[in-house]
Amino acid sequence: MTKETLEKKQNYTIVPAVNITETAKSYIVSLDMPGALKENIKANIENNTLFISADTVENSLHGVSDVAKQYRREFSLANDIEANTVEARYELGVLTVTLNKKEQFLPKQITIK
Amino acid sequence: MVVRFQPVSHFFNEIDSIINSTAVPFPFINSINRAGRFGGVSVKESGDQVQVCVELPGVAKQDVNVSVNDGILTISAERREPELKGEEQWIRNEITYGKFERTIDLPFSVDVEKVSAEHENGILQVILPKHENAKPKQISIR
Known part of the structure; x- marks a missing residue:
């Protein structure tokens, strides 16, 4: 990397890597977003799509912060997701979003009379 | 550099x-x-210190090791794969797990006693103050 490209480092977008797991009741989506601040992370659902974005700040040596990069990723959701009960947690640079399944899609135990 | x-x-x-x-x-x-690959490193230098930042998302503090020895900064870390609970199953797995080690040659002497490191929001930041001898000096002209 030349000095020129280092200077251009500001304001570029990264698609964070994702892990998705499924349980009987929910989907768990984890995204690697190191350097983001909790208050800068945006997660919202619109038109059956989950949008995740965050700006990161890099502390420079003199205490002045500048925007280093932006994380962005979106996921189209299947119709079994209950959009009203989404939970998100940011820990150790990893954002974890839990998407619960709708009641009618949950496995049901049928009692035999 | x-x-x-x-x-x-x-x-x-x-x-x-x-x-x-x-x-x-x-x-x-x-x-x-x-x-998905972790451990991206950025190095910044100013007159009296050097800042090294490493992206270590999902790595617990106790799994990070930083040492300075003979002008070489060594950073090692391990990202452990999360265990699936009960009936949980993978749908997609893009994140890489495992061990990471990186050594950086320091082109000047460092005040080893004053080296500090912190690990926050998945970024490890190491500040290495330069030794008195390595700092730039202004020479007054008589």
Whole structure:
């Protein structure tokens, strides 16, 4: 990397890597977003799509912060997701979003009379 | 500061371009690109200190090790794969787990006693103050 490209480092977008797991009741989506601040992370659902974005700040040596990069990723959701009960947690640079399944899609135990 | 040629990343770019040009996209191999690999390093130098930042998302503090020895900064870390609970199953896995180690040659002497490190929001930041002898000096002209 030349000095020129280092200077251009500001304001570029990264698609964070994702892990998705499924349980009987929910989907768990984890995204690697190191350097983001909790208050800068945006997660919202619109038109059956989950949008995740965050700006990161890099502390420079003199205490002045500048925007280093932006994380962005979106996921189209299947119709079994209950959009009203989404939970998100940011820990150790990893954002974890839990998407619960709708009641009618949950496995049901049928009692035999 | 000299930045070394990195044949490995060129190799991955090459593979990526081949994969991306095929008619059927294969998302799991596609993610071989930068995303998912951790341990990106940035180094900044100023007159009296150097700041080294390493991206270590999902790595617990006790799994990070920083040492300075004989002018070489060594950072090692381990990212442990999360265990699936009960009936939980994978749908997609782009994140790489495992051990990471990186050594950085310091081109000046460092005040070892004053080196500090903190690990926050998945970024490890190491501040290495330069030794008195290595700091730039203003020479007054008489």
